[in-house]
Amino acid sequence: MRYILALDAGTTSVRAIIFDHDGQIRAIAQKEIRQIFPQPSWVEHDPQEIWLTQIAVAMEALDRAHIGPRDVVGAGIANQRETSIVWDRETGNPVYNAIVWQDRRTAGMCDELRAAGHDGTIQKLTGLILDPYFSATKIAWILDNVPDARTQAEAGKLICGTVETWLIWKLTSGKVHVTDVSNASRTMLFNLHTGAWDKDLLKLFRIPESMLPEVRSSSEVYGAINAVPGLAHIVVAGAAGDQQAALFGQLCVQPGLAKNTYGTGCFLLQNIGAKPVASKQRLLTTAAWKIGEKQEFALEGGVFIGGAIVQWLRDGLQLVRSAQEADMLAASVPDSGGVVLVPAFTGLGAPHWDPYARGLIIGLTRDTRAAHIARAALEGVAFQVADLIDAMHADTGKPFTELRVDGGASRSEPMMQFQADLLGVPVVRPAVVETTALGAAYFAGLAVGFWQNTASIAAHWQVKRVFEPRMPRARATELRGCWNEALGRAKNWEPKEKTLHPKKRKNNRYEK
Numbered sequence: 001m002r003y004i005l006a007l008d009a010g011t012t013s014v015r016a017i018i019f020d021h022d023g024q025i026r027a028i029a030q031k032e033i034r035q036i037f038p039q040p041s042w043v044e045h046d047p048q049e050i051w052l053t054q055i056a057v058a059m060e061a062l063d064r065a066h067i068g069p070r071d072v073v074g075a076g077i078a079n080q081r082e083t084s085i086v087w088d089r090e091t092g093n094p095v096y097n098a099i100v101w102q103d104r105r106t107a108g109m110c111d112e113l114r115a116a117g118h119d120g121t122i123q124k125l126t127g128l129i130l131d132p133y134f135s136a137t138k139i140a141w142i143l144d145n146v147p148d149a150r151t152q153a154e155a156g157k158l159i160c161g162t163v164e165t166w167l168i169w170k171l172t173s174g175k176v177h178v179t180d181v182s183n184a185s186r187t188m189l190f191n192l193h194t195g196a197w198d199k200d201l202l203k204l205f206r207i208p209e210s211m212l213p214e215v216r217s218s219s220e221v222y223g224a225i226n227a228v229p230g231l232a233h234i235v236v237a238g239a240a241g242d243q244q245a246a247l248f249g250q251l252c253v254q255p256g257l258a259k260n261t262y263g264t265g266c267f268l269l270q271n272i273g274a275k276p277v278a279s280k281q282r283l284l285t286t287a288a289w290k291i292g293e294k295q296e297f298a299l300e301g302g303v304f305i306g307g308a309i310v311q312w313l314r315d316g317l318q319l320v321r322s323a324q325e326a327d328m329l330a331a332s333v334p335d336s337g338g339v340v341l342v343p344a345f346t347g348l349g350a351p352h353w354d355p356y357a358r359g360l361i362i363g364l365t366r367d368t369r370a371a372h373i374a375r376a377a378l379e380g381v382a383f384q385v386a387d388l389i390d391a392m393h394a395d396t397g398k399p400f401t402e403l404r405v406d407g408g409a410s411r412s413e414p415m416m417q418f419q420a421d422l423l424g425v426p427v428v429r430p431a432v433v434e435t436t437a438l439g440a441a442y443f444a445g446l447a448v449g450f451w452q453n454t455a456s457i458a459a460h461w462q463v464k465r466v467f468e469p470r471m472p473r474a475r476a477t478e479l480r481g482c483w484n485e486a487l488g489r490a491k492n493w494e495p496k497e498k499t500l501h502p503k504k505r506k507n508n509r510y511e512k
């Protein structure tokens with residue numbers, strides 16, 4: 001029997017999963033990684049910790065499956081996207097922590113770019129909305145703020161990448177510096193129409209092209225692992241951003257098919273086929289994947305706090321000890337008792353795009369108990385997803401008849417039921433909710449001939465649970481009205497001055 005190893009480097013945790021030929025999980029190992037918050041609204045990870053934890057869980061997964069590296073025909077990587085790392089080409093040492101996608105420190109830089117009128121061009125070229133979320137301003141921040149970094153980068157001594165690039169580079173002992181189209185399309189440096197790094201954007205963000213990885217397809221052999229004896233010779237043959245990987249793992253391979261992943265954040269993606277059609281609703285157009293010469297695109301809406309709100313109930317508020325306990329607490333009351341929680345802890349993503357919004361709990365009374373807050377937290381995630389669904393519906397003109405879901409927080413029964421109630425359509429959870437890893441496994445397996453084509457894996461997708469809507473539509477409309485009220489109050493909260501770029505010059509340096 002042969003297997004595929006999937007490495008899923010998520011925001012909250014890294015996982016390694018062994019899949020068999022039927023797309024079933026044979027073994028899984030997982031470990032949370034440290035979230036570093038050096039300042040309010042800054043979020044960092046330690047790149048060395050990501051690397052060491054990732055290989056530790058990979059070895060553990062092999063152990064648990066009682067197999068060795070020779071039983072593995074290929075490895076695929078799915079990763080948290082946009083999170084940016086800059087490191088020394090020679091020593092391999094990062095010059096700064098990974099700046100995580102949720103980080104808002106470059107909001108001021110984005111304001112300067114917007115004031116200078118660059119947002120329209122950026123959207124046209126990249127399919128993205130100008131926001132601190134994407135890699136470009138994060139890389140620029142490192143070059144501007146780490147002593148000597150810009151000089152070193154301009155001398156060709158520093159390179160950069162998102163998390164899959166970092167992991168492939170480490171796994172191959174610094175021999176392979178690549179990314180795939182789906183990850184490249186999240187940097188704000190990649191031209192969706194030419195399929196290459198865009199020289200004008202590189203100039204605008206002042207990022208030397210020599211730092212960037214080579215852009216490859218999502219399903220091909222990039223190199224063999226030689227840095228870890230326990231994984232030696234396994235070929236790395238697939239890579240994609242975790243959300244695009246989940247779209248593939250859910251077999252949304254025809255235009256019109258969509259999924260929503262409830263991980264740290266929530267990401268709704270719909271396959272739009274071979275053309276990068278622009279959104280009219282402030283959604284993103286993104287590369288879905290490239291297999292062989294076939295490039296496909298997706299429309300995407302993402303919210304920054306999804307399952308992370310449950311982590312905050314656990315670690316921040318210390319209201320519960322686990323995600324399961326949060327679900328039980330939330331399910332112990334029939335509703336939130338009028339409490340609304342807007343999880344804008346790191347601003348708001350699509351379709352609002354407000355980096356200055358902050359979290360809010362409103363509607364508290366003397367009767368409010370912890371259970372109401374827990375419930376409002378779960379509901380806040382579902383409200384954000386409902387806003388995304390509306391925006392996507394308005395963009396494509398096609399209503400959703402069901403919603404395919406996956407990701408860690410899709411295990412939450414109260415959240416999924418409330419989601420179905422709000423949307424008025426069934427929420428469908430497949431047997432494998434680790435679809436991110438499954439997608440990465442498929443990309444690798446297709447590259448090495450473990451699976452012949454997409455048709456040969458289509459039969460793997462199986463429904464496990466369907467949440468049917470139970471709430472009267474009038475009640476759902478009323479609740480969404482309350483949500484919109486609360487949302488309005490959370491917007492534009494953080495004073496702009498606080499997030500301005502530390503080296504902000506008197507004159508806007510992005511002036512045309």
Ligand SMILES: Nc1ncnc2c1ncn2[C@@H]1O[C@H](COP(=O)(O)OP(=O)(O)O)[C@@H](O)[C@H]1O
Pocket residue numbers: 009010011012013014262263264265306307308309310311323324326327407408409410411412413
């Ligand atoms: N039963 C559950 N109910 C609600 N949230 C959950 C549950 N299990 C996990 N989560 C949340 O899901 C997130 C982890 O999902 P995962 O798909 O592993 O995310 P990531 O890929 O971003 O690391 C965490 O934020 C966690 O709080």
Ligand SMILES: O=P(O)(O)OC[C@H](O)CO
Pocket residue numbers: 010011012079080081082101241242243263264265266302
């Ligand atoms: O870590 P996740 O699964 O929430 O995914 C993060 C996204 O890739 C950010 O764009």
